[in-house]
Amino acid sequence: MALTGGTEPRVRRAAVNLFADKGFHGTGIRELAQAANLSSASLYHYMGTKEDLLAGIMRDALTRLLDAAGEIAGSTADPRARLAKLVALHVCTHALRPAETQVVDNEVRSLSEPARHEVVRLRDAYEEQWALAISDGMAAGRFVAGDPGVTRRALLEMCSGVARWYSPHGALSLDDLAAQYAALALRALGCVDRASGADLATAGEIVARVWGLPS
Amino acid sequence: MALTGGTEPRVRRAAVNLFADKGFHGTGIRELAQAANLSSASLYHYMGTKEDLLAGIMRDALTRLLDAAGEIAGSTADPRARLAKLVALHVCTHALRPAETQVVDNEVRSLSEPARHEVVRLRDAYEEQWALAISDGMAAGRFVAGDPGVTRRALLEMCSGVARWYSPHGALSLDDLAAQYAALALRALGCVDRASGADLATAGEIVARVWGLPS
């Protein structure tokens, strides 16, 4: 049974990768077991149901993302810098943890009801940080944008796409990637100010910390 | 067996909706049959395999999108206006045909090899029109952007997200939606010129025509 501290690492690692690239319904229990070097029966020593495993993955990833966003929001008063950091956070998270983020972004529909609401609530709380940064920027006359809801969704989707194509082994460094997305977002908001490299590096460090990665 | 003109409309309509909201692997043959008011056996009178049905849906949607993009590219020399029209085309298509576009965007991985390459080729040809508009604009000094590949992917993903949330019954009209996205995209490209409403309306008409919708 899954402990409170989370599922056994092997199992979770195998699951997140398979769910990300074949989808939840496209991944079989036996396939999952093989990827974790276990029999399908042993799998159930570590997890509840297949769906519990999915819910755990999503809850964990969203909690980390939400914590990071809260930290940025609490420490960055200027809406321009705050939004730039949120963009960098979102982009770096999607670039460094493409499997987890793709599962979060694509598999909400595979969750049934008790867990689904919880995950949606977490996602909404995270998006609310973006909404606040955008409305603060508009109230301060720093952002020129139409409907703030449309803008928020457009920017979020733009950044999420990173998980589908970015490779850390390619020519583009993570810092460059984050800087480009921050620049795109700020320009889209009608804001000519450039995001400082230091601000974006902060986001990168937070991502590394909340995921326990070498920075 | 599927005729050259495409699968029976009832079947295709049921399939595209189910595939869009439960995923290809999350949709069963019996569920599909029920949605089309047929027995699961009768379904096979109209289609080949379940995967053939998916491939047909994707091929059809991508062909329509590619034709429309070609028409715009062939008739719009100025890269700013061309990109604005491509954005409007993409956004209107995703807003008016959310089921088809979500299937195209999310289910490529469910296709196996002969069909998958064909679909990827169509998608690449479509994206090439965006790449040309962006590189033309940069060459003409109209667009200020970093890596053109990053910019292209960012803008495409931004626009594709529309299929996940837009409702034609909401407060936001399709014209406003297209105009907002075009403005976001042009600003992101460092281009202050406003897209003309007439240009965007052209894109809306093309969408209605290629999909046989009332305009």
Place this chain on the structure above:
DNA sequence: TCGAGCCTATCGATCGATCGATCGGCTCGT
């Protein structure tokens, strides 16, 4: 005009395979 032949559309029944999940039991380290 009739009926043989054929085609389309439909279905109930069922195929073998695989699905997610459980069972009882084995083997260790403690």
Place this chain on the structure above:
DNA sequence: ACGAGCCGATCGATCGATCGATAGGCTCGA
């Protein structure tokens, strides 16, 4: 001796797909 870790065997359910059959309509030649 006991529980954590693990597995072969197997459960009932469902999967995608196929079977043979039926009913109705169209087109012929006689």
